[in-house]
Amino acid sequence: MPLTPSGFTASTSRRRGRGRRRTIIAAVVILVLAAGSGIGYVLKDRAQSRAADKRVRTAAAAYLAAWRTLATTGGTATTGGTATTGGTATTTAAAGSAAPTPTALTPAATTGGAGDDRAGRAAVTAASVAGSVGVPALLSTMADVRDRLLITGASFTAGSISREGSTATAPYVARLTLSGLPTPLEYAGTLNLVATGNGWKVRAEPASVHPALRPGLYLDRTASTGHRGDLLSAAGQPLRDSGDLAGNLVGRTGPLSGLERVYDTKLRAQGGAVVVRDAQNKTVQTLHTYPMTDGTSLRTTLDLRVQQAAEAALATAAQPTAAMVAIDTRTGGVLALANHPPGGASRAIRGRYPPGSTFKIIAATAALMNGKSANTPLDCTQSVTVDGQTFQNAESEQFGTIPLRTAFAKSCNTAFIRLAESLPAGSLEKAAQLYGFDGTPPLDIASVGGSFPTPRDAAESASAAIGQARIEVSPLQMASVAAAVASGTWRQPFVAGQPSRSNAIPAAVLPELRDFMRAVVTEGTAAGVPMPGEVFGKTGTAEYKDGNPPPTHAWFVGYRGDVAFAVVVEDGGFGADTAAPIASRFLTALDGGAPTGVGGR
Known part of the structure; x- marks a missing residue:
């Protein structure tokens, strides 16, 4: 700074420099603010985008x-x-x-x-x-x-x-x-x-x-030129050759039903193409082509020889409606499903019936599982009253005090009601579950198994002990019960593949159960029906509505060798009169004989 008479004074040039700096700084600030505003706008635009x-x-x-x-x-x-x-x-x-x-x-x-x-x-x-x-x-x-x-x-x-x-x-x-x-x-x-x-x-x-x-265009599929597979018997014969099986089990392909529906993915001819069609149904473009192959045939457990024997035996029924199921005791596979008359509603697998005295197989299982034996004494009076409801034996029978084995063979209702009263609560239900009584459909098509609703009171529990109350079964289910006694294992019935579930029946109860069922045929309710070979069975007479006397369906379930079976005759009266003779004729036909005769006794 130059020296003046009054001392140091500011330089004009320095003042100009300082002013320029201020101007530059202001300009820079303005530029920075402008740039920041632009960047903010860009960032905001990008965020919005x-x-x-x-x-x-x-x-x-x-x-x-x-x-x-x-x-x-x-x-x-x-x-x-x-x-x-x-x-x-x-x-x-x-x-x-x-x-x-x-x-x-x-x-x-x-x-x-x-x-x-x-x-x-x-x-x-x-x-x-x-x-x-x-x-x-x-x-x-x-x-x-x-x-x-x-x-x-x-x-x-x-x-x-x-x-x-x-x-x-x-x-x-x-x-x-x-x-x-x-x-x-x-x-x-x-x-x-x-x-x-x-x-x-x-x-x-x-x-x-x-x-x-x-x-005006739409997508579509073209069918394969291959052949559809067949549903076959265990021996490789087409099941469509059996009219009853064709109508009630095999089903149709258009529209799909029965086993044709269940196994359609396997049976169907494979391949074809996805195409574009116009309004005149003309293919205008092929989008994708799949290799075309024949469908695969499927062998089932059905045995046409057994089926024919069942159909022939049912043809002799004394009543117009009846059904029969046969099961391989070794596997649980269904051998025959027969209805009388053939076709129509499939009573064999969809019928819902009270099992009547055939349910005593389950009641006896419950007793043997809870320490009872063949010699356990039971009082077989003409009638018994539980909670004000009176139960009677068929034709007013009474045998006095008899062992459990005889009560089973003679099918004494009052003895079995007293037997059930002596068991722990829930014993019947537990035994029923062992035999698959849980309401599950047995087959992959519409079918009925067994249901055992928990009894609501003592009277209903007494009724359940003799196969009445609200219990419902199909012939298919009862054939599986007989097969379980024969093999020692209850298996859910099936017609292809393997059983989806199974339950072992306690080994300790099996010898006596089998003896009980043999006694029915040799000295009990079915003793008057000639049976070919060593047959084990149980008769049943099931009331299905009120009346005086109440009308009944007739049952006979049992097994011989590797074949278990169940027969029901609607409005058939006593099981020994109408159902057991059909079982006898069925076994005779299996042996190559002619199932002649109508009715029982």
């Missing part, structure tokens, strides 16, 4: 999940599947009965699918907006694809979305599992989305379901 992209992805994911729900519920196919967005797709195939490939329908005949697909339809509707077609038309297209292709599982994997303003696209990969075909149908498609007042929605377009679809 990311948020919009996220909303698009969420909308696409919701749509694909809804489509998966609709594609795998209701209709003619079965349920299952998952939807994924981004990453690895997963597919689940649902279990259940497969349906036949439908014949081609014109698009006008398509109603959008059948069955309980309301949830899927509602979800697709919520995720969609009208596009080149309305949302109802989109739903019809989706359901039509589901029903014609027989979709059993599905996954949809979304790719990277592309958005511009209020529109966006979302590519996806679909994997549809089709019933009876070895590999999924896989294809790539694109969803077109639009921003609406209610968020992003997918535009309804046929091409969004499959890129080959346009108005």
Whole structure:
């Protein structure tokens, strides 16, 4: 700073420099603020863009999940599947009965699918907006694809979305599992989305379901040129040769029923193609072809020789309606299911009857499991009263004090009621469960097993001890009971494969049980019916409604060698009169004889 007369003074040049610096600093500040504002704007724009992209992805994911729900519920196919967005797709195939490939329908005949697909339809509707077609038309297209292709599982994997303003696209990969075909149908498609007042929605377009679809076109399957497999007997004979089995067990292929439905996936000829058809049913494009092979024939446990013997024996029944089941005691496999008259309702496997005195096999099991023996004395009076309800023996029989073995052979009701009263609570129910009395259908088709509702009071418990009350069984179930005594193991009856469950009968009770059943034939209620060979059995006379006297169904269950059986004759009176003679004729026919005669005694 220069020296002046008054001392040091500021330099003009320095003042100018300082001013320039201030100007520069201000300019820099302004520039920084401007840049910061621009960067903030860019960052804000990017955040908003990311948020919009996220909303698009969420909308696409919701749509694909809804489509998966609709594609795998209701209709003619079965349920299952998952939807994924981004990453690895997963597919689940649902279990259940497969349906036949439908014949081609014109698009006008398509109603959008059948069955309980309301949830899927509602979800697709919520995720969609009208596009080149309305949302109802989109739903019809989706359901039509589901029903014609027989979709059993599905996954949809979304790719990277592309958005511009209020529109966006979302590519996806679909994997549809089709019933009876070895590999999924896989294809790539694109969803077109639009921003609406209610968020992003997918535009309804046929091409969004499959890129080959346009108005007037639809997807379909062509059938395999291979041959359907046969359901065979154990010896390899077609079961369709037996009229009774064909109608009541084998079922049909159109529409599928019976074992044809249960084993359709195995029996059906494999392969075919997925095609695009026009309104005239003409194939305009083949999307995928699968190798065509014959279906696989399936051997069952049925024995036509045993079946014919059962049918011949039932033909001699004194009453118009009857049924019979035979089971292999070694495996639990069903050998014969016969109905009289043949066809119609299958009483053999679907009939519901009170078992009557045949249930004494279970009651005796309960007694022997709880320390009783063949010699346990029981009082067989003409009648007994429990909680004000009186129970009587058939034809007012009374034998005084007799051992358990004789009470079983003579089928004394009053003795068995007193026997049940002496057992711990729940003993009958526990024994019934050993023999499969839990209400489970035995076969994979409509069938009836055994049910033992817990008795509500002492009177009902007394009634249950003699096979009445609310107990219900089919001939199939009672044949399995006889087979269990013969083999020592109760096995759930089956006609193909293996039994799905089994219970061992306590070994200690088996010798006496078998002796009891032999005594029925040699000195008891069935002693008056000539039986070929060493037969073990139990008669039953089951009241099924009130009356004076009450009407009854007739039963005889038992076994000889490796064959167990159960016979029921509706309104047949006493088991020894009408059911036991049919069992005798059945065994005679198995031995090569002629099952002649009608009725009993």
